[in-house]
Amino acid sequence: MKSIQDIRIRFIGAGNMAASLMGGLINKGITASQMTASDPGQNQREYIERQFQIQTFDENNAHFGMPDMVIIAVKPQIMKQVLEDVAPSIRHTNPLIISVAAGITTKQIADWLNTDLPIVRTMPNTPALIGQGAIGMFANQLVTQAQLQMTEQVMDAVGTSIWVTEEANIDAVTALSGSGPAYFFMFMEYLQQAGQKLGLSESNAALLAKKTAIGSALLAERSPESLQQLKDRVTSPNGTTAAALDSFAENHIEEVIEQALTAANDRSVALSKEFD
Numbered sequence: 001m002k003s004i005q006d007i008r009i010r011f012i013g014a015g016n017m018a019a020s021l022m023g024g025l026i027n028k029g030i031t032a033s034q035m036t037a038s039d040p041g042q043n044q045r046e047y048i049e050r051q052f053q054i055q056t057f058d059e060n061n062a063h064f065g066m067p068d069m070v071i072i073a074v075k076p077q078i079m080k081q082v083l084e085d086v087a088p089s090i091r092h093t094n095p096l097i098i099s100v101a102a103g104i105t106t107k108q109i110a111d112w113l114n115t116d117l118p119i120v121r122t123m124p125n126t127p128a129l130i131g132q133g134a135i136g137m138f139a140n141q142l143v144t145q146a147q148l149q150m151t152e153q154v155m156d157a158v159g160t161s162i163w164v165t166e167e168a169n170i171d172a173v174t175a176l177s178g179s180g181p182a183y184f185f186m187f188m189e190y191l192q193q194a195g196q197k198l199g200l201s202e203s204n205a206a207l208l209a210k211k212t213a214i215g216s217a218l219l220a221e222r223s224p225e226s227l228q229q230l231k232d233r234v235t236s237p238n239g240t241t242a243a244a245l246d247s248f249a250e251n252h253i254e255e256v257i258e259q260a261l262t263a264a265n266d267r268s269v270a271l272s273k274e275f276d
């Protein structure tokens, strides 16, 4: 496997996630000529060519070349159809396959391509669209050490990635970070609403909720202290924070969150079966 400065990447599907990866890779010094993409949407292709000067095609097998890595970035519902379509080109070139599609297993990908290939299944989240994603990744047994490193470099272009060693753990990643942005948006929304009920204007409450979330997240990232230590630091005995945390505890917030993640995990397991 070559260095990331020399690899050739083919994108199948050039929507939001692919565009974020392209932008992140160009920021990392990958040149547009190292990448090609296919997508049926003319507007999307024109956008990609204008924005990144990456050559695009309306047909998945067109000018396929000899890519080292093929990034499949289409909706899960059409993965089977797209992989069966592009299988001859992929079988001919034997690249590393990276999928960003939620709920599609490495076995399904291999079955639909009708061949055994190195496959990495990733689970990004929507902050990846602004380069701040949290990404879980699983590699099948055929992925080499060099390909693992290459994948990390590519996915780190849109955030921070971690590996899981069991594919089933991708369901837990989906429950935590894949769906996670919605939990934080919801929490901010409820903070805003509660602030308004206590007399703040809508705009002030919204701004305070968002800035508190951003500041807390950055502090958690930059501080050497654990989340619990950081929480304890804000909480003086008998103070305002203690009153709020006691109220959360009385309402069993820990169990509520655990149940919610379990529900998301179970739904992720069920969805994978639906795509079969």
Ligand SMILES: NC(=O)c1ccc[n+]([C@@H]2O[C@H](COP(=O)([O-])OP(=O)(O)OC[C@H]3O[C@@H](n4cnc5c(N)ncnc54)[C@H](OP(=O)(O)O)[C@@H]3O)[C@@H](O)[C@H]2O)c1
Pocket: 012, 013, 014, 015, 016, 017, 018, 038, 039, 040, 041, 044, 060, 073, 074, 075, 076, 078, 082, 100, 101, 102, 123, 124, 125, 126, 127, 128, 129
């Ligand atoms: N967005 C996220 O933050 C996020 C997070 C986690 C995972 N993902 C995963 O990333 C994948 C892509 O999501 P996205 O948000 O980037 O969706 P998207 O913006 O809709 O991109 C998908 C692209 O694929 C194109 N397409 C449709 N049929 C195709 C075909 N037969 N061959 C090639 N391309 C085709 C679509 O074109 P048309 O629009 O013309 O149909 C669209 O441009 C999904 O599997 C999703 O599960 C996304």
